[in-house]
Amino acid sequence: MAKASRWLGYAIGALLVLLLIAAAWLWLASSRTLNAQVKSRPESLVKPTPAAIANVERRARTLGCISCHGEGLAGKTFMDVGMVARLHASNLTRVAERASDQQLARAIRQGIGTDGRSLLVMPSEAYQHLTDEETSALVAYIRRLPRTGAPSPRRSIGPLGRLGIATGSFQTSPALAAEYRQRPAPDFGQTHVLGRYLAQTTCSGCHGSDLGGRKVSPEIVAPDLNIAGAYDLPSFTRLLRAGVAPGDKPLKEMRQVAREDSRFYTDEEIAALHAYLVARAQH
Numbered sequence: 001m002a003k004a005s006r007w008l009g010y011a012i013g014a015l016l017v018l019l020l021i022a023a024a025w026l027w028l029a030s031s032r033t034l035n036a037q038v039k040s041r042p043e044s045l046v047k048p049t050p051a052a053i054a055n056v057e058r059r060a061r062t063l064g065c066i067s068c069h070g071e072g073l074a075g076k077t078f079m080d081v082g083m084v085a086r087l088h089a090s091n092l093t094r095v096a097e098r099a100s101d102q103q104l105a106r107a108i109r110q111g112i113g114t115d116g117r118s119l120l121v122m123p124s125e126a127y128q129h130l131t132d133e134e135t136s137a138l139v140a141y142i143r144r145l146p147r148t149g150a151p152s153p154r155r156s157i158g159p160l161g162r163l164g165i166a167t168g169s170f171q172t173s174p175a176l177a178a179e180y181r182q183r184p185a186p187d188f189g190q191t192h193v194l195g196r197y198l199a200q201t202t203c204s205g206c207h208g209s210d211l212g213g214r215k216v217s218p219e220i221v222a223p224d225l226n227i228a229g230a231y232d233l234p235s236f237t238r239l240l241r242a243g244v245a246p247g248d249k250p251l252k253e254m255r256q257v258a259r260e261d262s263r264f265y266t267d268e269e270i271a272a273l274h275a276y277l278v279a280r281a282q283h
Contacts, residue, residue: 043102084164093145227281
């Protein structure tokens, strides 16, 4: 009996050692990714036209900047999931106090923070397609906002989040942007330049680089946007403005997107996006 108890003790001890080793690996592997300095490229910034400046707040809404960072871009918590992570969209009015224009543009299009580390859940995979002028207008917009509120809290990553980062299933923004560049949305020529641009800079964040669908979270799978080929323009407009599908069917995720972001599209933008997605469905 004593011998059996001794061996049971050895087994439990060995198991605890293995758990400690696994926990140490998890912490070290995830920390290596989170704390690594990411090589950036210089941003090409230009002087925005008066038209771009006049349009930039509306564009910031269609891009989801305001729904994520809050009114006035003063920051808010956008993810708080127990064992996964607690993440905060930064108070950009405070970030702008210490960041250069290059650093702000780099955060937008490359997903790299002012400290040179990777950002998390920053949709640079989509924003990397923004033009130099739109990016410059966004930087100017951030700069002109009144400074308000406190700096956002530091991100907190739980064990499940660290496991996802260590195994690559939870990608950093620069890594996801690089992956997106491998499978771009199809190009149908000059007729659909605006529609493709809108799809890449807004829709692709949820629906994937080639718009073929993507698992956004364990609970949400964004579908292949070939589905848009079945919508006529009035139905598609209602989808973007109200989040309601044909047959008066409310779509939970799209209703939130419509309420906060896509209802700010102009009629011209909706028509261009619809025409592009119909062309994609027909190819």
